[in-house]
Amino acid sequence: MSWILILEQSLNGLQFGLMLFLLAAGLTLVFGIMDMINLAHGSLYMLGAFLASMFVQLTGSFVAGVLLAIPATALLGMILEVSVLRTLYARDHLSQVLATFALILIINELVRLAWGSDAALPMPAALSGPVELLPGLRYPSYRLVIIGVGFAVAALLYFLVAKTKVGMLVRAGASNREMALAMGVNIKALFTAVFGVGAALCALAGAMLAPLLAVQVGMGENILILAFVVIVIGGIGSIRGALVGALLVGVVDTIGRAFLPIALGAFFQPRVASAAGPALASVMIYLIMAIVLYFRPQGLFPARG
Amino acid sequence: MRKVFFVIVLLIIFPVMMQWLGYLFYVSFASRVLIYAIAATSLNLVLGYGGMLSFGHAAFVGAGAYVASILVAEGIASAWIGWPAAIAVSALLAWIIGAISLRTRGVYFIMITLAFAQMMFYLVNSMKAYGGDEGLTLPKRADLGFGLDLGNELVFYYVVLALLMLCLYALHRVVHSRFGRVVVAIRENEARVEAIGLPVYRYQLVCFVIAGAAGGLAGALLASHGKYVNPNVLHWVQSGTLMIMVILGGVGRLWGGVIGAAVLLGLEHLIADHPIPWLVQLAPNYQQHANLGVGIVLLVIVLFAPQGIAGLLKRRRGAPA
Numbered sequence: 018m019s020w021i022l023i024l025e026q027s028l029n030g031l032q033f034g035l036m037l038f039l040l041a042a043g044l045t046l047v048f049g050i051m052d053m054i055n056l057a058h059g060s061l062y063m064l065g066a067f068l069a070s071m072f073v074q075l076t077g078s079f080v081a082g083v084l085l086a087i088p089a090t091a092l093l094g095m096i097l098e099v100s101v102l103r104t105l106y107a108r109d110h111l112s113q114v115l116a117t118f119a120l121i122l123i124i125n126e127l128v129r130l131a132w133g134s135d136a137a138l139p140m141p142a143a144l145s146g147p148v149e150l151l152p153g154l155r156y157p158s159y160r161l162v163i164i165g166v167g168f169a170v171a172a173l174l175y176f177l178v179a180k181t182k183v184g185m186l187v188r189a190g191a192s193n194r195e196m197a198l199a200m201g202v203n204i205k206a207l208f209t210a211v212f213g214v215g216a217a218l219c220a221l222a223g224a225m226l227a228p229l230l231a232v233q234v235g236m237g238e239n240i241l242i243l244a245f246v247v248i249v250i251g252g253i254g255s256i257r258g259a260l261v262g263a264l265l266v267g268v269v270d271t272i273g274r275a276f277l278p279i280a281l282g283a284f285f286q287p288r289v290a291s292a293a294g295p296a297l298a299s300v301m302i303y304l305i306m307a308i309v310l311y312f313r314p315q316g317l318f319p320a321r322g
Numbered sequence: 323m324r325k326v327f328f329v330i331v332l333l334i335i336f337p338v339m340m341q342w343l344g345y346l347f348y349v350s351f352a353s354r355v356l357i358y359a360i361a362a363t364s365l366n367l368v369l370g371y372g373g374m375l376s377f378g379h380a381a382f383v384g385a386g387a388y389v390a391s392i393l394v395a396e397g398i399a400s401a402w403i404g405w406p407a408a409i410a411v412s413a414l415l416a417w418i419i420g421a422i423s424l425r426t427r428g429v430y431f432i433m434i435t436l437a438f439a440q441m442m443f444y445l446v447n448s449m450k451a452y453g454g455d456e457g458l459t460l461p462k463r464a465d466l467g468f469g470l471d472l473g474n475e476l477v478f479y480y481v482v483l484a485l486l487m488l489c490l491y492a493l494h495r496v497v498h499s500r501f502g503r504v505v506v507a508i509r510e511n512e513a514r515v516e517a518i519g520l521p522v523y524r525y526q527l528v529c530f531v532i533a534g535a536a537g538g539l540a541g542a543l544l545a546s547h548g549k550y551v552n553p554n555v556l557h558w559v560q561s562g563t564l565m566i567m568v569i570l571g572g573v574g575r576l577w578g579g580v581i582g583a584a585v586l587l588g589l590e591h592l593i594a595d596h597p598i599p600w601l602v603q604l605a606p607n608y609q610q611h612a613n614l615g616v617g618i619v620l621l622v623i624v625l626f627a628p629q630g631i632a633g634l635l636k637r638r639r640g641a642p643a
Contacts, residue, residue, distance in 0.1 A: 052429075108628075110429060110432060111375055111565075111573070112624050114375070114377065114565065115565060115566060115569050116620075116624040118566065119566075119617045120621065121617070122616055122620070123618060123621065125613065130611060238559065245433060245436070293448045295448070297448070299441075300441045300445060306434070307422065307441075310430055310434050311422060311426075314427075314430050
């Protein structure tokens with residue numbers, strides 16, 4: 018276990034964490050402002066990846082494909098919000114969970130009908146090689162691009178939420194919805210816009226991760242649960258919490274997967290260690306969440322005053 | 323009461339009729355429905371009567387399934403050991419998970435129960451000695467003794483039916499006991515129950531443990547039925563499916579879990595195995611997309627009939643829902 022391996026895995030964790038943040042940012046705002054559990058958020062991530070795959074094949078350019086997939090997914094997300102999700106805000110959590118669960122089933126099948134069970138989205142050739150970051154540390158350039166894009170979007174989002182008027186309204190909605198309504202904020206329109214931005218971020222994450230992971234039906238479901246873990250750890254409605262939570266989960270998951278098998282190998286047979294390691298890494302994430310919930314149920318960075 | 327009597331008689335003569343007609347497959351299918359009915363009924367106690375939105379009920383079903391399967395795989399095939407062990411382990415698990423989760427409220431309760439179920443899912447996935455992610459195939463179903471062969475579909479069906487009836491009777495008794503009234507009262511207004519001086523936390527925990535135990539029984543039966551168990555019984559989608567059954571049938575209604583399990587599994591089976599000629603001409607592959615129909619039905623029910631099918635049946639008779 019050399020320092021190069023540790024550095025490389027930390028970068029992988031950072032890269033995964035930033036993509037998780039893109040998912041969690043939209044989810045936490047939806048959750049924070051409208052008190053709405055949206056399980057179908059992962060479906061937008063899947064839609065983004067499939068749309069990107071289609072557009073990349075149509076245009077022949079990776080960048081153009083991704084840039085087309087983002088507004089397309091945002092549009093679909095806003096249609097979804099106006100047609101179905103809007104009626105659920107006033108309902109209890111159980112109805113929200115079940116209705117959005119139903120949406121997962123429906124969207125999965127619609128995607129299967131439109132594009133089949135999986136799609137291809139190859140890495141752009143110019144980015145497929147490694148870069149030498151430090152002497153001896155060669156790192157895939159595509160992953161570096163993901164890290165760069167992730168940081169750029171995080172900064173943009175921070176600027177949008179912390180420095181602009183729209184951001185102010187969003188924050189007002191997240192910290193006290195009734196008061197924001199009473200002050201004359203058009204929550205309805207604001208929320209459709211927030212939902213569109215959330216969907217766009219989903220699409221970006223889905224399209225960027227697609228060359229590394231598989232584009233397939235059901236890809237959104239597991240990452241959705243991780244995104245929920247992230248926002249519960251970070252504090253519902255808080256962008257800053259989502260960033261910290263996402264990086265924490267991304268790094269713990271990646272590092273755990275890489276090093277727990279090695280660490281366990283010191284105590285158990287290699288066969289047992291290589292099987293238990295990744296599982297323990299996954300368990301650790303949920304353990305962190307359970308601990309945070311138990312001692313600090315409002316999350317690390319609560320948005321509500 | 324007459325209606326209930328009619329349903330029970332129908333359930334009793336169903337396998338005899340099917341055997342007479344030569345459709346033995348449907349007896350096995352009905353057993354599966356009844357097992358899911360037990361699981362959904364146990365969730366209904368927590369979700370419907372207790373008002374606790376547990377999104378991790380699959381953990382208890384899965385724990386029961388794995389305990390029973392591991393015992394059979396290790397050579398202890400007696401149902402008299404395997405099933406009580408499954409119930410005990412699931413109850414213990416529910417006690418641990420409930421003790422921690424019930425300190426949180428609302429969305430956080432949903433998420434923490436989900437988190438615990440996911441932990442179980444990954445733990446079971448890593449149990450390479452018992453199949454890991456490939457699952458565990460059992461040589462045979464559990465042994466019941468007394469000359470009853472559970473390998474016989476009819477015998478298995480009647481055993482499951484008896485257990486389901488026992489569960490429903492127990493649920494009926496629990497709900498109408500003093501304990502049950504307190505649990506329902508907590509659902510309606512927690513602060514008032516607290517103010518009266520009743521220990522809310524303890525009542526909810528006991529309710530959670532009872533449901534977990536019954537979920538474990540359903541898991542043990544499920545493993546025996548298919549002679550196979552894999553980590554997917556603990557997947558969060560499974561928890562979601564059980565919730566769908568409860569809401570489809572009727573939240574907080576005695577027969578809600580049974581109706582929900584029968585409707586959902588029946589619908590799935592109908593769409594997947596019985597092609598409708600005119601629909602096949604219209605859309606040749608529609609059977610591979612059965613979930614589209616399930617999703618739409620569920621969405622419509624949630625949006626327009628929140629009381630579920632049991633609620634609709636009741637409303638048609640004119641009684642207030």
